[in-house]
Amino acid sequence: MVNPPWPLDWQRAWYRAREHVRVNGPVHGGDNLAGVPRRLERWLRHQITHYRELHEGQRQLLADLGLGHQEVERFHAWPGRRRPAADGLAAARVYVTRHGHLAVSWPTTAADGFALGRWLAVQRVRRHTSGHLTRLGRTLTGLDAWWNPPWSVQWQRMWWAARYRLAGLPEGCQWWPGAPETERSMTWLRRQRARRILLHPGQQQLLDALPQHTGAQTPALTASGRREVSDQAWALICPLMPLQQSAGGRWRDHRLLIDGIAHTARTDTPWRDLPAHYRPWQTCYRRYTRWLADGTLHQITALTLPTTDHEWQIAVARRLHRGS
Template identity: 90%
Template sequence: MARAHSRPVNAAPGPAHVWWVRSVHRPVEVGPGLRALVGSAAEGGGEEGRAGSGVVESAVRAVGAGRTAGVVPRRSGRGGGLTRRGEQLFAEGLEQARAHVALHGHLALAHTGGRVGDGFDLGRWLAGRRVAAASLTAQQTAWLEELDPWWNPPWPLDWQRAWYRAREHVRVNGPVHGGDNLAGVPRRLERWLRHQITHHHDLHEGQRQLLADLGLGHKEVERFHAWPGRRRPAADGLAAARAYAARHGHLAVSSPTTAPDGFALGRWLAAQRVRQHTSGHPTRLGRTLTGLDAWWNPPWPVQWQRMWWTAHYRLAGLPDGCQWWPSAPETERSMTWLHRQRAQRVLLHPGQQQLLDTLPQHTGTQTPALTASGRREVSDQAWALICPLMPRQQSAGGRWRGHRLLIDGIAHTARTDTPWRDLPAHYGPWQTCYRRYKRWLADGTLHQITALTLPTTDHGWQLAVTRRLHRGS
């Protein structure tokens, strides 16, 4: 551009000095504009015309032949064109927003791929207004909040869109309740509501208020958590499975097993096993569980797998940081099971045979139940307390087998948790021991024995008999 030098304060009046700018830096339209100024100044009459012409001509001569210079006209007015254009664009977007609210009832549009009406991308326009929300005027903000109070929420916009879908369901079917375990709610909406209930304490206060408008207030959330058969998110089950595997080293749990927070881990894993079998291929959740325990879903009974883990840890020791799970079988019972499985190895699944082959051999002494003839389960001190409780022996009808030997057989069967048919021969016929067990169970003799205070060495078999009486087997 060409512009005049600033005149010094004490400079004498004279023609204006013009800066010279190289042609490569000059706009194309400057030259014709200056020539037009020269022509108009030459045509003007009087002193002013001649003075103006002289100034312009001196400027033209100063830049050399073929080059012209002059004063660029300045913009007149206050320059509100951009402001007016911005207000015009906002008004257009507001009209599109009104039309969308009239049709859908909200402004929770995605940032991209929004609805385009009459060539206008409303989703992208709203995204721009959310980014520049601080620069909006108070009137513009009030207009948008009048259309949708949650047009710019402090939480993710996806959450707000899901809430609007839930609101439509509530308008048609009434408020949702936590006490009925969200019965009758569509599957997609049910999963979203369960996630909100599970993480209710992590939500924004405004989100909690919006959920309360759907019917899920604090009381309903508590009722949902108190529901006995409620379904929990897969993430909760996976977290409980990870904790159990880290604590006990496997996932071969029984159905009644529960996590410390009350989560029904056993039933949840059983449901996942059924899902794996019905789907015919490993699911993503199944692959994650396989990473925790390669034999969490074996093709044989889970009880067999649990006994294998017991024998494995009894022989090799528990891993660092692991502990025995509740009702884990004792060493003698697990070794008895292992002896029986190896004896009938040919009848097992090939995978079971491979697992048995991975177990180290039992290098210690064999279990007394398998080798010692006439071994006493009940100590002499304990028998002295039990003997007065035993019913009187019958003399008629054949030889009556002694009470103490049968008490030893009952104690051994309960402690090793083996079938009656596997009772060692030195305890006598298993049928006799079983019939005596049922008779003493019926007349209350066994309950009296389990209520006695016996020596410490007899606590193991006494506790095992107590558990068997509770099971009724």
């Protein structure tokens, strides 16, 4: 084709692709362009992305390479396919608008199925490997200055949770799936402030930027004798509790220990961080391991409890599943 109605650069790239096809056979969208040289792969992906905008003659030439309409559809249906950076940025903008940050976990996906968490993880690796801030990195930094922190993304996500629990969500934002509750966030914050000297200077600055919290803001942390388990739930749980052993000293109140176990599971905090009214934490932990071994805790999580007890019951069941 001497004078095509599209750019000559496109036609030259097509000739290079045709040479590859003559040697290796047609390309396929159903295998996510596996085995295609990197330069040719980028060109083909660009054609697939803008397929609807191509001239009918260009589509026919791509079909001569094996990349017809059906193969383009198969490419889009590929579950783990790589997608253009523009797709990632679009998903990142939507997430920031909705949740206020980009400290997302690996499994996070966008509404259209785009693997946003995995894509951001790849961008972080590329940023560390290149050693300089790319144009894509600068754009992401404009969306969230801490999208790529020098500490764990989990720490950064907890910091956002603590910030929003103290100052409130920005207008128009909403909590992300799995966001920690107030008590867990404040317990985490107290622990970070206690070990502040061990943290990265940037982490210290972020902690200092948070407003101070008081007991009025987090009554669940300061109210002594707080019951995790309701009276109605305890009436169902009590018959499952083992009887007082005849030998040894007096056992500590079963209900208080169940409260402590429920608190630890619900807030997902270490045993050592149990509030004072549940202590000593060693007793609570030993009873947890004993009731885990004899099946008592599994029976408790299988009970039909009041709605107000569902949160801690589900948290305990999740902890049992992890075996921790």
